[in-house]
Amino acid sequence: MNYQIVKEFPHPMMEKGKRPVISIYVDTHIKKPDRLENPIRFKNLVKEAQASLKEKEFKGFKDLFSLFKEMEEDALFWEGATESMAILGDEDECIVYKLPVNVKSLAIVSDSFYIKPLLRSFQSNGHYHVLGLNRDNFVLFEADRYGITEIPVDASDATMEGVLGTEKTAPHLSVASIGGDQSMYHGHGGAKDERKVDQEKFFRHVDTFVLEQYSKKQKIPLILVSPDEHQGEFRKLSKNNFLIDEGIKIDGDSLDKKSLYVKVQDVMQERFKKELKDRMAAFSEAHAKDLGSDDVIQIGRAIVEGKVASLYLEENTVHPGRFDPQLGTVMQGEIADPRVGDVYDDMAEVVLRRGGEVLILGKDEMPTERELAAVYRY
Numbered sequence: 001m002n003y004q005i006v007k008e009f010p011h012p013m014m015e016k017g018k019r020p021v022i023s024i025y026v027d028t029h030i031k032k033p034d035r036l037e038n039p040i041r042f043k044n045l046v047k048e049a050q051a052s053l054k055e056k057e058f059k060g061f062k063d064l065f066s067l068f069k070e071m072e073e074d075a076l077f078w079e080g081a082t083e084s085m086a087i088l089g090d091e092d093e094c095i096v097y098k099l100p101v102n103v104k105s106l107a108i109v110s111d112s113f114y115i116k117p118l119l120r121s122f123q124s125n126g127h128y129h130v131l132g133l134n135r136d137n138f139v140l141f142e143a144d145r146y147g148i149t150e151i152p153v154d155a156s157d158a159t160m161e162g163v164l165g166t167e168k169t170a171p172h173l174s175v176a177s178i179g180g181d182q183s184m185y186h187g188h189g190g191a192k193d194e195r196k197v198d199q200e201k202f203f204r205h206v207d208t209f210v211l212e213q214y215s216k217k218q219k220i221p222l223i224l225v226s227p228d229e230h231q232g233e234f235r236k237l238s239k240n241n242f243l244i245d246e247g248i249k250i251d252g253d254s255l256d257k258k259s260l261y262v263k264v265q266d267v268m269q270e271r272f273k274k275e276l277k278d279r280m281a282a283f284s285e286a287h288a289k290d291l292g293s294d295d296v297i298q299i300g301r302a303i304v305e306g307k308v309a310s311l312y313l314e315e316n317t318v319h320p321g322r323f324d325p326q327l328g329t330v331m332q333g334e335i336a337d338p339r340v341g342d343v344y345d346d347m348a349e350v351v352l353r354r355g356g357e358v359l360i361l362g363k364d365e366m367p368t369e370r371e372l373a374a375v376y377r378y
Contacts, residue, residue, distance in 0.1 A: 001063040003071065003087075003094040007146065009122045010352055011088075011095055014113050018090040020057060022049045022064070023114035027105045028081040038081055039072045045107040046072070052109035060091040067094055088113050097121075100145050104316070110341040111322075112349055119348060120315055120360040121145065123272075129214055129242075130264050131206075132252030133226040133234060135199055136160035138206050139252065140214065141260075148261040157209055160202040200237065203230075207238045215242040221271075223264050225252040246271055276365055279310070283367035283375055292375045294368040296330060296343065303350050304328035307376045311351045311358045314371040319343035325350045344372060 024045050029035045046068045053061060067089075071077050086097040103117040122145070130141040130148065137159045140151045156162040215222055222240060224231060224247040231247050246267050252260065286292030293299050300323060302308050321333035323346035333340030348358040367373050 001067045001092065001094060003067060003089075003096050005096045005098065007097075007144070009097070009118055010115070013088065013090070013093050013095055014115070014349070015353070016090065016093075019111040020053070020109050021088065021090045021111070021113050022061070023106075023108045023110070024049060024087040024089075025103045025106050025114075025117055026085045026087070027102055028078075028084055030081055030083065035078065035081060038078045041105060042068075042087075043072050045105060048107040049109055052107070061089075064089045064091065064094060084117075086118055098146075108341075112341075112346060114342065114345050115348060116313065116315070116342070116345050116360055119313075119358055123359055126220075126268075127218075128221040128223060128264070128268065129210070129218070130223045130225060130260070131210060132260075133203075133206065133224060133230055134251065134253065135195075135230065136202065140210065143261065143264060148257060148264070150257075151214070157205075160198060163202055163205045164198060199233070203234050204237055207234070207240055211240045211242075215240050221268075223247065223267055225250065225260065225264070227251050244271065276361070279312075279359075279375075280367040283312070283373055286375045287368075287373075291378070292373065294370040294373040296372060299372060299374045300328040300330050300347065302328075302374060302376055303347055303354070306354050307378060308351050308354070308356045308374045309377045310375040311348060311356060312366060312373045313344050313348065313358065313360050314363055314366050315360045317344065317371045319371070323347050323350070347372075 024042070026038065026042050026045060028038045028041070046065065050058070050065065068087075071087075080098070082098040083101055084099045084103040086099060086103070088095050088097075097118060099117075099121045101121050103121075106114075108114045127142075127144045130143055132139040132141070138153075139158065140153055141148050142151055143149070154162070210222065220242065222243045224234065224243060226234065226247070226249070228249045231249055235243070235247075244267075248263050248267060250263075255263070283292050287294070293302065296319065299308065299311070303311075303323075304325065304327065319330075319342060320340050321343045322331045322341050323329075323343045324331065325346070330343050351358050
């Protein structure tokens with residue numbers, strides 16, 4: 001058995017329905033000498049998982065635990081440590097997420113993977129395009145929580161010269177005769193107007209190119225990075241619905257890639273905060289119309305009926321027990337039982353499978369005083 005480092009969430013392995021499964025989260029150190037503790041932490045968490053398995057189940061996980069031992073002793077595996085890791089495995093498969101946020105170290109053996117920490121990591125600063133635009137050229141990036149990468153674009157599409165070539169607007173001249181054979185040439189509009197026409201042609205090309213080749217295919221937000229004077233001009237003609245209102249008014253050429261990434265991350269963070277405020281207001285309105293709830297029993301029933309559009313869960317909270325995805329009932333449990341599971345996590349998985357969304361929020365971000373809330377589709 002081998003492990004696979006993945007970025008996709010949810011991952012197909014989570015849909016297999018094998019049980020039990022093992023979820024291990026390691027809050028890792030990045031710098032030496034503390035980084036040397038990471039494999040030790042992992043080893044101790046593996047022991048916790050082993051202790052949670054029933055004797056008859058242990059044999060089926062023999063290959064996985066052998067793999068865990070190899071991972072523990074693999075210096076290269078720990079060399080590229082991020083803020084934390086999520087390691088999920090069943091009897092025949094193992095995936096690893098390297099996360100850019102801190103999580104609480106834990107090991108859980110249950111009938112489904114524990115995914116709340118992953119949800120928290122993936123919900124903000126997700127996946128987006130960044131368009132760096134100047135008057136006569138552009139550069140395109142793809143970014144996510146892991147970093148930013150330039151997308152290679154041929155000069156024939158990325159520069160005004162490549163796009164317009166010999167089709168650049170020629171000066172408009174008229175001829176007036178001054179007696180005899182002498183003539184005077186009058187320019188209409190001049191070089192300034194010609195540049196404006198060419199710039200508009202180029203901007204329209206950029207908009208169409210990015211929309212057709214990237215935005216329509218990946219359906220992710222697009223952040224515009226360009227000087228202030230180009231922001232309005234480009235937005236006025238753009239037909240790209242994925243272009244977000246928040247832009248960065250600066251010449252992208254003045255930034256190195258690291259500085260650019262910091263700025264676009266700030267934009268996405270602010271966008272996420274604004275969305276949270278809007279969601280709070282939407283929940284209050286929905287709750288008043290019986291189209292939302294913060295009662296765990298009512299929400300459980302609504303989930304199995306396919307009514308839940310959005311589920312909000314408070315971070316670092318656990319409701320010991322199990323959620324029945326067929327009946328929508330909640331079975332209480334004792335938190336001391338390592339196999340009891342988390343009702344909230346079970347609910348989150350079902351909502352995602354049914355096409356809803358799940359957000360993990362801080363206590364002060366929740367739209368209600370309770371640990372969960374939901375907005376219904378109808």
